[in-house]
Amino acid sequence: MKATLIYGKGDIRIENVPDPELKDPTDAVVRVVRSCICGSDLWPYGSKEVSDEGARIGHEFLGIIEDIGSEVDGLAKGDLVVAPFVWADNTCDFCAEGLQTSCRHGGGWGMNGVDGGQGEAVRVPQAQGTLVKLPVGEDSALLPSLLTLSDVFSTGHHCAVTAGVSEGDTVTVIGDGAVGLSAVLAAKRLGAEQIILMGRHTARTDLGREFGATDVVAERGDEGIEKVRELTGGDGTRKVLECVGHEAAIDMALGAVRSGGTVSRVGVPQYDKVTAGSQFFMNNITLTGGVAPARAYIEELMPDVLDGKVEPGKVFDVSMGLDDVPTGYQQMADREALKVIVTP
Amino acid sequence: MKATLIYGKGDIRIENVPDPELKDPTDAVVRVVRSCICGSDLWPYGSKEVSDEGARIGHEFLGIIEDIGSEVDGLAKGDLVVAPFVWADNTCDFCAEGLQTSCRHGGGWGMNGVDGGQGEAVRVPQAQGTLVKLPVGEDSALLPSLLTLSDVFSTGHHCAVTAGVSEGDTVTVIGDGAVGLSAVLAAKRLGAEQIILMGRHTARTDLGREFGATDVVAERGDEGIEKVRELTGGDGTRKVLECVGHEAAIDMALGAVRSGGTVSRVGVPQYDKVTAGSQFFMNNITLTGGVAPARAYIEELMPDVLDGKVEPGKVFDVSMGLDDVPTGYQQMADREALKVIVTP
Numbered sequence: 255m256k257a258t259l260i261y262g263k264g265d266i267r268i269e270n271v272p273d274p275e276l277k278d279p280t281d282a283v284v285r286v287v288r289s290c291i292c293g294s295d296l297w298p299y300g301s302k303e304v305s306d307e308g309a310r311i312g313h314e315f316l317g318i319i320e321d322i323g324s325e326v327d328g329l330a331k332g333d334l335v336v337a338p339f340v341w342a343d344n345t346c347d348f349c350a351e352g353l354q355t356s357c358r359h360g361g362g363w364g365m366n367g368v369d370g371g372q373g374e375a376v377r378v379p380q381a382q383g384t385l386v387k388l389p390v391g392e393d394s395a396l397l398p399s400l401l402t403l404s405d406v407f408s409t410g411h412h413c414a415v416t417a418g419v420s421e422g423d424t425v426t427v428i429g430d431g432a433v434g435l436s437a438v439l440a441a442k443r444l445g446a447e448q449i450i451l452m453g454r455h456t457a458r459t460d461l462g463r464e465f466g467a468t469d470v471v472a473e474r475g476d477e478g479i480e481k482v483r484e485l486t487g488g489d490g491t492r493k494v495l496e497c498v499g500h501e502a503a504i505d506m507a508l509g510a511v512r513s514g515g516t517v518s519r520v521g522v523p524q525y526d527k528v529t530a531g532s533q534f535f536m537n538n539i540t541l542t543g544g545v546a547p548a549r550a551y552i553e554e555l556m557p558d559v560l561d562g563k564v565e566p567g568k569v570f571d572v573s574m575g576l577d578d579v580p581t582g583y584q585q586m587a588d589r590e591a592l593k594v595i596v597t598p
Numbered sequence: 599m600k601a602t603l604i605y606g607k608g609d610i611r612i613e614n615v616p617d618p619e620l621k622d623p624t625d626a627v628v629r630v631v632r633s634c635i636c637g638s639d640l641w642p643y644g645s646k647e648v649s650d651e652g653a654r655i656g657h658e659f660l661g662i663i664e665d666i667g668s669e670v671d672g673l674a675k676g677d678l679v680v681a682p683f684v685w686a687d688n689t690c691d692f693c694a695e696g697l698q699t700s701c702r703h704g705g706g707w708g709m710n711g712v713d714g715g716q717g718e719a720v721r722v723p724q725a726q727g728t729l730v731k732l733p734v735g736e737d738s739a740l741l742p743s744l745l746t747l748s749d750v751f752s753t754g755h756h757c758a759v760t761a762g763v764s765e766g767d768t769v770t771v772i773g774d775g776a777v778g779l780s781a782v783l784a785a786k787r788l789g790a791e792q793i794i795l796m797g798r799h800t801a802r803t804d805l806g807r808e809f810g811a812t813d814v815v816a817e818r819g820d821e822g823i824e825k826v827r828e829l830t831g832g833d834g835t836r837k838v839l840e841c842v843g844h845e846a847a848i849d850m851a852l853g854a855v856r857s858g859g860t861v862s863r864v865g866v867p868q869y870d871k872v873t874a875g876s877q878f879f880m881n882n883i884t885l886t887g888g889v890a891p892a893r894a895y896i897e898e899l900m901p902d903v904l905d906g907k908v909e910p911g912k913v914f915d916v917s918m919g920l921d922d923v924p925t926g927y928q929q930m931a932d933r934e935a936l937k938v939i940v941t942p
Contacts, residue, residue, distance in 0.1 A: 348857065353882060356857040416884075513692065513700040519879070526875035530885065531867050538697060538888030540760075544879045 256598070257373030258579050259308030263301055266580040267308060274369055274377035279325040282381035284317040284335060287392045288401045289372050289596040290570065291582050292339075293431050294522050297499075299583050310364035312372025313339040314404040318392060319385070320375065326382045334392055335385040337371070337378060338548035339363070339405040344383030352550035357383075371404075372579055374598045386552045389560070398567025398595055399559045402436065403552045406593065407566035409520050410436025410497070411555060412546035414444050417493040417518035421445035426482050426490070426510045427467070429497035430458035432569040432593040433520060435465055437495040439564055442466025450482055450491060452506070458592060461568060475502065479509035490515065496543070501525040511539055518543035570595040600942070601717030602923050603652030607645055610924040611652060618713055618721035623669040626725035628661040628679060631736045632745045633715050633940040634914065635926050636683075637775050638866050641843075643927050654708035656716025657683040658748040662736060663729070664719065670726045678736055679729040681715070681722060682892035683707070683749040688727030696894035701727075715748075716923055718942045730896045733904070742911030742939055743903045746780065747896045750937065751910035753864050754780025754841070755899060756890035758788050761837040761862035765789035770826050770834070770854045771811070773841035774802035776913040776937040777864060779809055781839040783910055786810025787902065794826055794835060796850070802936055805912060819846065823853035834859065840887070845869040855883055862887035914939040 257271045274283050289312055298311070316336040319329060329335065342349055342357035349357050359380060364370030369377050378384055388400055402408070410433055419425055423446040427437045430453025441449050442465060451467035452474075453459045459470045471481040483490055492515045496507040499521030507517045508529060520543050528541065558564045572591040574582055576598040585591035601615045618627050633656055642655070660680040663673060673679065686693055686701035693701050703724060708714030713721050722728055732744055746752070754777055763769055767790040771781045774797025785793050786809060795811035796818075797803045803814045815825040827834055836859045840851040843865030851861045852873060864887050872885065902908045916935040918926055920942040929935035 351858060353858040356881065416882075514695060514697040523875050523879050526873060527871035528874040529870060530872040530874070531870035535863070535867050535888045537700065538760075538886075538891075540884060540886040541874065542882075542884040542886075544882030547882075 255374040256576055258311050258370060258576070260298055260302060260311045261308045262304030264299065265304065266299065266583045268577055268579060269308065271373070274375050276321055276323050277377065278379065279323040280380055280382065281323045282319050282326055282329065282378045282385065283321040283375060284315070284337070284378055284385070285320045285375050286315045286317040286371065286373060286598045287334070288397050289315040289598060290401060291372070291579070291586055291594045291596070292405060293433055293586070295583070296587055297522060297524070299587060310370030310373070312370040313363040314401060315371040315376060316388065316397065316401050316404065317376070323381065328382060329385060329387060334388045334390065336388055336400055336404050336552065337385055338408065338552065341368070341378060341380050341384040342549055343380045344549060349383065352547055354547040354549040355545045372576070372596060374576065384549065396559060398570045399565055400556070401595065402566040402569065403548065403555055403559065405548055406432045406569060407436045407439065407555065408548035408551045409433050409546040411440040411551050413437045413495045413497060413518045413520040413543055414440040416542045417495055417516045419444045419446050419493050422447045423493055424448040424486060424491040426450045426452060426494045427497060428452045428494065428503050428507055429521065430455050430462060431497065434497035435462050435569055436566055437497050437520070438462050438467050439465040439566055441495065443558065443564060448491065450485055452478055455589065475506065476509070478506055482510040486512070492516070493518070497521050499524050504528055508534060508539065513537040516540040516542060520544070520546060569593045573597065599718035600920055602655050602714060602920070604642055604646060604655045605652045606648030608643065609648065610643065610927045612921055612923060613652065615717070618719050620665055620667050621721065622723065623667040624724055624726065625667045626663050626670055626673065626722045626729065627665040627719060628659070628681070628722055628729070629664045629719050630659045630661040630715065630717060630942050631678070632741050633659040633942060634745060635716070635923070635930055635938045635940070636749060637777060637930070639927070640931055641866060641868070643931060654714030654717070656714040657707040658745060659715035659720060660732065660741065660745050660748065661720070667725065672726060673729060673731060678732045678734065680732055680744055680748050680896065681729055682752065682896065685712070685722060685724050685728040686893055687724045688893060693727065696891055698891040698893040699889045716920070716940060718920065728893065740903060742914050743909055744900070745939065746910040746913065747892065747899055747903065749892055750776045750913060751780045751783065751899065752892035752895045753777050753890040755784040755895050757781045757839045757841060757862045757864040757887055758784040760886045761839055761860045763788045763790050763837050766791045767837055768792040768830060768835040770794045770796060770838045771841060772796045772838065772847050772851055773865065774799050774806060775841065778841035779806050779913055780910055781841050781864070782806050782811050783809040783908055785839065787908060792835065794829055796822055799933065819850065820853070822850055826854040830856070836860070837862070841865050843868050848872055852878060852883065857881040860884040860886060864888070864890055913937045917941065
């Protein structure tokens, strides 16, 4: 079968690899119907050391179960399923607490002999815990939105949930990428009243407004903070959702939050330290968030997707086949594409 | 009257100052019955620049109302009252949310023309919002424990509350000073099952055990983290209460917390940045806490003090008059005294 491999910075290739097979009785093999490229894939795409050995990449997919191990209950061949962006047994104590990203028997896609999601098929470890059956056919128009449960919408939701966004809340969302826009949608869904989206790419912030943003701030840094404060009577917002991962973004988040408020971040941090001294302390700021346990949210979010109450799949603005994925990476890196959906 | 002034690092003096008088109709004048020295007073005592002009110091006191402004309702001359360690109107939006430390019309003791608590009397701004009446006489044996509501016990409680300590929880407390011990007591009161106290001063950790600590870890740094992990099946505790303020303490806190857990800090940070990169993010750690809005907690905590269910006043191990306060600072700085109570 064909799969996507990364050989280093800027070097994405589509190659033939062995077809996946069951290894353990808890495995399933899924034929990928839709996959996509994640903003977080752009970090290795922008920085990975060159290697002669390519590594599998991609961690978001939905597809049809083609083969299934003897110990996988509740799923069957032919089921259309979505996979969260980490696999997990969904039974250990961390999973029971909704922290499947810390599963005692889980792991990531595209590492340690596990397939990546940007391919024609994937061997899914811990299939019973990992996969969630979708009640639609593989020709459903809802596939893009259902695919976002794998990562991007669940990640935006995690950001809003850990921030504690609730009815009537004031929220700043930093970043107009697909995660930031998903965070806007999630904050709106949770009842936020004022949602200030910080971003400068008009096509994206327009979608942000459609998703629920009440204000858009194009300025950055101290000017951006000043604008948020102007929009909030000088106080900042009670919640700030940081969806970028750069140090400048987290600094802006800390500047835009109201005393007693919470900064939640789901942008993978490209920094080691956060400014959290006297001002942070005296204002009783909370810093939370982290890598999203998407698996914890899929059943909760799916009904609103099926009902059409939310359409998170609108973040996909470019669609392509597997052979074009290297171009898709470049388009996303150049910010020509917001998020690329792939039909292998 | 006499009051305590700080002239710089290591230079505490008792001097005559003008008697306080009402300035605003919202003021009261309180004759101090008990005051004390705070661990946070040791920061200026250890580092303040030398100045010819002394500054008032001290922010914890209880006493008798001797004079009262025309706009102060619900209190009267002769009432015994406790003051939280910041004054506040207790009516603004921040106060209504329980964040009196961010009151729109509040401030600190010993600054901007407001008296410090380590003196014979104090002019209390926003007296109606600030002061809480105590239902005991000034000869009550409960005065030390009631005085801790002003700061140290309320601060330990804030640390436990913001960490989200709940029934059956696992908690590490970093620091065996009066705040750390108060945090142990607060965590126990909120139902924590395992409370690991990190400290190496046996007399203090013994009081910590009396307050509810189930384990004591004397080791520091990586060794200390390792010990906490040994005591928790390798995972760390769900909550870590950081009650010191040094960078080494917050680093230890971040090393001792379980994935998905919370580090709350009430030690005034003597650092600007916290290590909060990849590991913090991948483990979904939350950093919270901050300066404690003691005023928010006084009514809630007082009944348990009056009933004798908790005896936070046990943190006072040295008692003295106002003239001896300079010695009290030195004893606390030398860790000879845990916490000094003062009868002016």
